[in-house]
Amino acid sequence: MEMDQGIPDSLLDVLCGYASNLHTKFLSFPTDLSLDRVQVFLVDKILLNRHFSSYPASAQYNKLFWKHDGHYFTTLAYTELIRKDVELDSRIYEHYVSFVSTASSSEGFGAKPPSPSYITYFWLNGSQYEHSTLMESRKLIEEGTTGFTTWPASMVLADYLTSHSDLVSGKSVLELGSGIGLLGIVVATLQVRSQLSSRLCLTDVRPDVLDRCQNNLTLPCNISSSHPALSCLLLDWTDAFDKLTNQGTSDIMSGLDHDLIIGADIVFDPVIIPALVATLSLALQNKENTSALLALTVRNAATIAEFLSTARKGFIVEEIERDNQRIGRMYMHALQDTAFVSLTSVHLGHSHRLGEYNAVVA
Numbered sequence: 520m521e522m523d524q525g526i527p528d529s530l531l532d533v534l535c536g537y538a539s540n541l542h543t544k545f546l547s548f549p550t551d552l553s554l555d556r557v558q559v560f561l562v563d564k565i566l567l568n569r570h571f572s573s574y575p576a577s578a579q580y581n582k583l584f585w586k587h588d589g590h591y592f593t594t595l596a597y598t599e600l601i602r603k604d605v606e607l608d609s610r611i612y613e614h615y616v617s618f619v620s621t622a623s624s625s626e627g628f629g630a631k632p633p634s635p636s637y638i639t640y641f642w643l644n645g646s647q648y649e650h651s652t653l654m655e656s657r658k659l660i661e662e663g664t665t666g667f668t669t670w671p672a673s674m675v676l677a678d679y680l681t682s683h684s685d686l687v688s689g690k691s692v693l694e695l696g697s698g699i700g701l702l703g704i705v706v707a708t709l710q711v712r713s714q715l716s717s718r719l720c721l722t723d724v725r726p727d728v729l730d731r732c733q734n735n736l737t738l739p740c741n742i743s744s745s746h747p748a749l750s751c752l753l754l755d756w757t758d759a760f761d762k763l764t765n766q767g768t769s770d771i772m773s774g775l776d777h778d779l780i781i782g783a784d785i786v787f788d789p790v791i792i793p794a795l796v797a798t799l800s801l802a803l804q805n806k807e808n809t810s811a812l813l814a815l816t817v818r819n820a821a822t823i824a825e826f827l828s829t830a831r832k833g834f835i836v837e838e839i840e841r842d843n844q845r846i847g848r849m850y851m852h853a854l855q856d857t858a859f860v861s862l863t864s865v866h867l868g869h870s871h872r873l874g875e876y877n878a879v880v881a
């Protein structure tokens with residue numbers, strides 16, 4: 520999907536919001552543009568957009584979006600439309616009617632959890648927009664795991680890496696707890712674009728989450744699908760405790776010979792802290808120039824504090840400063856969903872500072 524450079528920011532926000540299934544309460548339709556201009560945009564860039572035909576949002580989201588749009592045209596602007604003699608584009612009207620007639624009222628947004636659907640995130644790579652599409656759950660927990668949805672911490676870390684692409688380009692990168700792969704797709708895109716020989720290994724404890732991750736990485740619309748050295752492997756942090764099973768973990772790590780470890784939102788429960796720190800120790804041991812860069816959502820400050828104090832026993836922990844100017848459009852979710860506002864990045868490394876928490880092996 521090509522991003523039209525001339526598109527006004529207010530319409531770009533609507534496009535990116537629609538693509539990422541942002542709730543319409545966070546979307547504002549531009550009042551500074553003519554109704555004709557807005558209608559042409561809705562039809563050309565959303566309704567007839569081939570990307571959204573191939574990778575559609577859920578029926579529930581479409582109903583919500585077009586209903587909101589219908590609301591805009593039928594109420595807010597109604598008098599304007601009459602006064603200025605502007606007609607509602609019949610394609611928008613027919614589209615809305617088709618959703619109303621096919622989706623029952625019980626499937627309305629918020630009535631029951633929406634089904635998994637494609638979500639497309641836009642993000643800035645230099646001055647160019649990239650987009651990454653994932654099939655993801657619209658529930659926070661599905662099948663007993665948080666791994667089927669994308670968490671804001673991965674957007675924060677992805678955003679950081681887009682402005683520090685030298686950390687991943689031409690490098691071997693290992694991700695822990697990758698979930699369905701947004702961060703991995705962004706890293707893979709940066710690596711492919713750099714044209715440097717790079718490797719990337721995404722890991723998770725759940726085979727079903729990894730399958731979804733692999734499918735997302737190889738969607739033809741994602742640049743990651745052309746990455747020549749990408750793998751998705753099972754890796755359970757609790758294996759790091761066991762001499763028998765930690766051999767598998769060590770084999771993955773020595774096979775990859777990683778330069779950087781990344782992880783987003785992987786400290787969510789105090790119970791997993793010892794296993795995660797043991798895994799990080801295996802990954803960082805005997806590695807002079809390897810570091811781990813972690814973005815952690817702070818749901819419970821005590822859990823993050825416990826992780827940091829455990830990590831400090833084996834690593835030097837330093838804060839990484841984020842460059843907030845670089846926030847890309849996919850970050851709209853993280854900015855606007857107050858449930859995810861507290862974010863902390865952790866970097867465990869050896870010799871170079873990266874910036875919010877920066878930890879170096881002691």
Ligand SMILES: C[S@@+](CC[C@H](N)C(=O)[O-])C[C@H]1O[C@@H](n2cnc3c(N)ncnc32)[C@H](O)[C@@H]1O
Binds near residue numbers: 664667673756
């Ligand atoms: C909150 S989700 C974060 C997913 C992804 N990093 C993101 O930010 O969107 C936590 C992830 O950690 C994985 N995980 C949980 N326990 C694990 C373990 N013992 N070993 C490896 N991964 C684990 C889960 O399967 C899930 O994908």
